[in-house]
Amino acid sequence: MLQTLSPGTVRALKVLVFLLCLVPLAVLVLETFGVGGMALGANPVEELIHRNGKWGLKFLLITLAVTPLRRLTGWNWLIRFRRMLGLFAFFYILLHFLVYAGLDQRFDLAVIFEDIAERPYITIGMTALVLLIPLAVTSTRGMMRRLGRRWQQLHRLVYPIAILGVWHFYWQVKLDTLEALIYAAVLAALLGFRLAHWWRRRAPGRFSLSRSGHDRTAHARRSV
Ligand code: HEM
Secondary structure, three states: OOOOOOOOHHHHHHHHHHHHHHHHOOOOHHHHHHHOOOOOOOOOHHHHHHHHHHHHHHHHHHHHHHHHHHHHOOOHHHHHHHHHHHHHHHHHHHHHHHHHHHHOOOHHHHHHHHHHHOOOOHHHHHHHHHHHHHHHHHHOOHHHHHHHHHHHHHHHHHHHHHHHHHHHHHHHHHOOHHHHHHHHHHHHHHHHHHHHHHHHHHHHHHHHHHHHOOHHHHHHHHHH
């Protein structure tokens, strides 16, 4: 039933997903301004850094889950949501950085650069953010067309970025590493799926080579 969706349904779903992706931001804004008794807690800046960081990472993993989910279900229309989800990952990670740089460090560039140079988890986070920028900039249809095959190659950077993101999360945890390890397990499963798919696509040729004891070219030559 969900194998094919009409363009109108996909458009309506896109609007819905877009609004859903804004919910974490809306909650943060309401909490920041104390609307309806909502609050960020004793350390609001730290809370903002943490929540934006976690949403950024969640959206990265959700973006990486699109292709495996599409392959498992045959719902090809899922691919139409990937760009939006990836851009929301970038959006929340950028907010995470801006809260850190603006509210925590008051845009004191000397302190920020010192942090990047001296605190390894910040070095890793910054590397991931810098690598994300070209992906966000080239996410338009025009760029996709202009870059051709190179677009796909460039966007494979999302795998090391996600690894760096989880590593950054794990490294900054002081006591309980369980949550960071759950993110790591989800990422490992998603990367494992990709690897298995890639291996399966390469394997048939190899298997026929090892089982038959002669290569396909030789077989083709004989049958001509
Ligand atoms: C792909 C890029 C990034 C991702 C996915 C990410 C994600 C996260 C996550 C999930 C946390 C932990 C939240 C928690 O414990 O509840 C965190 C903490 C933090 N991140 Fe990032 N981050 C990224 C980049 C950056 C950058 C560029 C900076 C600053 C230059 C930064 C600075 C921090 C700081 C200061 C903390 C809090 C550490 C603490 O409380 O001691 N992150 N980040």
